Amino acid sequence: GAVPTRVGNEARAAVEEFFPPSHGLAVFYSTGMEAVEFALRVARQVTGKKGVVGFNGCMHGKSMATARLGWPNALATLPDFHSLPYLPERSEGEILESVRSTLATESIAAVFLEPLLGSRGGYIPSRPFAEQVSSLCAERGSLLIVDEIFTGFFRTGSPFLHRELGLTPDIVLIGKAMGNGFPVSGVVVDRRHPIAGSMLPGSTFAGNPLAASAVLATLREMRAHDMPAKVHRIEEVILAGLNGLTELGVALRGKGALWILELPTSMRVRDVMAHILQHGVIMSPTANYIRLLPSATITIEHLTDACRIIREACRAQRDTGR
Ligand SMILES: Cc1ncc(COP(=O)(O)O)c(C=O)c1O
Numbered sequence: 001g002a003v004p005t006r007v008g009n010e011a012r013a014a015v016e017e018f019f020p021p022s023h024g025l026a027v028f029y030s031t032g033m034e035a036v037e038f039a040l041r042v043a044r045q046v047t048g049k050k051g052v053v054g055f056n057g058c059m060h061g062k063s064m065a066t067a068r069l070g071w072p073n074a075l076a077t078l079p080d081f082h083s084l085p086y087l088p089e090r091s092e093g094e095i096l097e098s099v100r101s102t103l104a105t106e107s108i109a110a111v112f113l114e115p116l117l118g119s120r121g122g123y124i125p126s127r128p129f130a131e132q133v134s135s136l137c138a139e140r141g142s143l144l145i146v147d148e149i150f151t152g153f154f155r156t157g158s159p160f161l162h163r164e165l166g167l168t169p170d171i172v173l174i175g176k177a178m179g180n181g182f183p184v185s186g187v188v189v190d191r192r193h194p195i196a197g198s199m200l201p202g203s204t205f206a207g208n209p210l211a212a213s214a215v216l217a218t219l220r221e222m223r224a225h226d227m228p229a230k231v232h233r234i235e236e237v238i239l240a241g242l243n244g245l246t247e248l249g250v251a252l253r254g255k256g257a258l259w260i261l262e263l264p265t266s267m268r269v270r271d272v273m274a275h276i277l278q279h280g281v282i283m284s285p286t287a288n289y290i291r292l293l294p295s296a297t298i299t300i301e302h303l304t305d306a307c308r309i310i311r312e313a314c315r316a317q318r319d320t321g322r
Pocket of ligand 1: 030031033034060114118119147149151
């Protein structure tokens, strides 16, 4: 991973085109979790502080540390990790209060935020909330780290959701869509925070030529299409096709091409998933949520049909559950 390659440099430049000149790609990795771990090291080194704040329900990975940030990880009690209650259990006002008091009383290196709860209920915080978290970080000398591994590169319509929330994070974590299925992630850092060897950047497969080629090809392809328009059309079809599910007690939350169905307790996720899969639609379950993540290349006919199958699966479950 340490040897520079031409394709690696081109992939780096292609990523950086998506960011203002103030921010640069510090390093590629293979998985999201590695990117988050690196961000933890950068934050501690840059600020000289140890504490980190995450929000319950935000997914940042499954290593001991990343899972401790926002996920139930009974196996790790790490010192200096503060996992704060979040949406929908608390109001934005209450969450801000807990951020304010944690930053005031603890020595916090960074606050981690997933801008859309992609592995939980699909909640997106309001812009004023996000801006206040950012201001609190700036006041207290803590870094703001936004995890766009799931939401980045047009998944929700715009290149990055944090911009719609009015944020200029110190670190943006990227991954998933930029490899179009190939495992690759990256860490984009404000250039005011130089990367030092003591932050342990890189790993065996970080930025390998195959991963770099996947990034380069994917980002070039994205540039060749009107991605916001494509994703907007996907959103319209999903809303038209699935909004009616609220009548069955199914909540629909999300944005662009990232949607989460929250099923009522009377419906079993496993059975709904089995029905949907049997009819040829692949979705992704987590807890009592089902995620619909169409690719940008999906045809409107396929998507409309998928929505019909999802509606039928939920109706069938409602009827057997009666
Ligand atoms: C927002 C977010 N961050 C980080 C991760 C962790 O990525 P990985 O599973 O590649 O380690 C995920 C995985 O789903 C994610 O959705």
